[in-house]
Amino acid sequence: MIELHLHLDGCVRPETVWELAKEQQIDLGAKDLAELRYLMQVPEDCKTLHECLERFHVPLKVMQTADAMERVTFELVEDLAKLGLHYGEIRFAPQLSLGKGLSQDEVVEATIKGAKKGMEAYPQIKCGLILCCMRGENNQQENLQTIETAKKYLGDVVCAVDLAGAESLYPTENFAAVFEKANAYHLPRTIHAGEAAGPDSIRQALIYGTKRLGHGVNAVYDDALVQELIEKGITLEVCVTSNYHTKLVDSIEKHPVKKLFDAGVHVTVNSDNMTVSDTNLCKEIQIWKERLGFTDADMAKMQEYAEEARFLK
Numbered sequence: 417m418i419e420l421h422l423h424l425d426g427c428v429r430p431e432t433v434w435e436l437a438k439e440q441q442i443d444l445g446a447k448d449l450a451e452l453r454y455l456m457q458v459p460e461d462c463k464t465l466h467e468c469l470e471r472f473h474v475p476l477k478v479m480q481t482a483d484a485m486e487r488v489t490f491e492l493v494e495d496l497a498k499l500g501l502h503y504g505e506i507r508f509a510p511q512l513s514l515g516k517g518l519s520q521d522e523v524v525e526a527t528i529k530g531a532k533k534g535m536e537a538y539p540q541i542k543c544g545l546i547l548c549c550m551r552g553e554n555n556q557q558e559n560l561q562t563i564e565t566a567k568k569y570l571g572d573v574v575c576a577v578d579l580a581g582a583e584s585l586y587p588t589e590n591f592a593a594v595f596e597k598a599n600a601y602h603l604p605r606t607i608h609a610g611e612a613a614g615p616d617s618i619r620q621a622l623i624y625g626t627k628r629l630g631h632g633v634n635a636v637y638d639d640a641l642v643q644e645l646i647e648k649g650i651t652l653e654v655c656v657t658s659n660y661h662t663k664l665v666d667s668i669e670k671h672p673v674k675k676l677f678d679a680g681v682h683v684t685v686n687s688d689n690m691t692v693s694d695t696n697l698c699k700e701i702q703i704w705k706e707r708l709g710f711t712d713a714d715m716a717k718m719q720e721y722a723e724e725a726r727f728l729k
């Protein structure tokens with residue numbers, strides 16, 4: 417099995433966050449592990465993407481040292497290997513781990529170390545790292561640095577860049593300078609688009625030259641755009657449970673992914689955030705089959721799409 421879309425900070429084990437907080441003497445505002453687990457998961461009544469994004473604040477508090485970054489990366493590779501994946505791409509924003517003085521290069525070095533250790537311990541899995549730029553207002557320098565860092569470390573582990581964060585607050589068109597640089601350096605990329613915003617956001621991501629879209633499901637409201645995705649062979653990294661949590665759909669059953677797949681769009685199955693959304697690739701596959709009408713043959717086809725679109729071969 418392959419997974420192309422999951423966030424490191426959304427997949428950290430609550431037990432690890434608990435231990436790291438003790439080690440680092442950080443008060444997370446939880447009296448025990450059960451309460452911490454609650455703070456790290458999307459509540460059933462979560463209303464917006466923005467509110468969901470708040471669930472990442474807790475793990476990020478302890479993801480500010482090289483040791484912590486190495487550990488959480490190692491553990492995620494371990495968790496994915498134990499799930500039965502043979503390939504996974506893990507993404508994170510280095511600029512969110514600079515609170516204790518690390519540089520983006522140092523953050524990335526620590527995660528590469530963790531990923532390599534994980535792959536040594538579990539040789540059945542190969543993992544890549546995707547460096548996320550963040551949607552925001554005053555972070556252009558940080559985003560441009562992420563592109564520089566990606567250029568420096570691009571290789572057998574770091575494999576691409578991404579743009580993540582609050583899409584409805586910070587439109588895709590605001591990030592032209594970031595992707596100009598990514599283009600100049602020929603960096604492979606995927607872009608979160610068409611999740612909290614509509615077809616225009618997706619079109620802008622395509623203008624930036626992406627061949628993959630994080631989510632992209634709002635394309636379904638624009639037939640011409642769906643045709644464009646098919647013609648260009650754009651791969652959609654779809655995360656159904658996460659989309660339900662961020663209110664992109666009001667029930668799992670109403671998710672439009674089957675319509676996109678049936679039309680011929682290269683759809684892939686992903687979990688986005690295993691801890692935040694209390695899911696994983698196996699659970700997602702079950703949901704797609706039991707609640708969205710996908711057959712085993714469909715699932716096999718989507719694994720093929722994922723194989724074609726993976727950044728590391």
Ligand SMILES: [Zn+2]
Nearest residue numbers: 423608630688
């Ligand atoms: Zn995502």
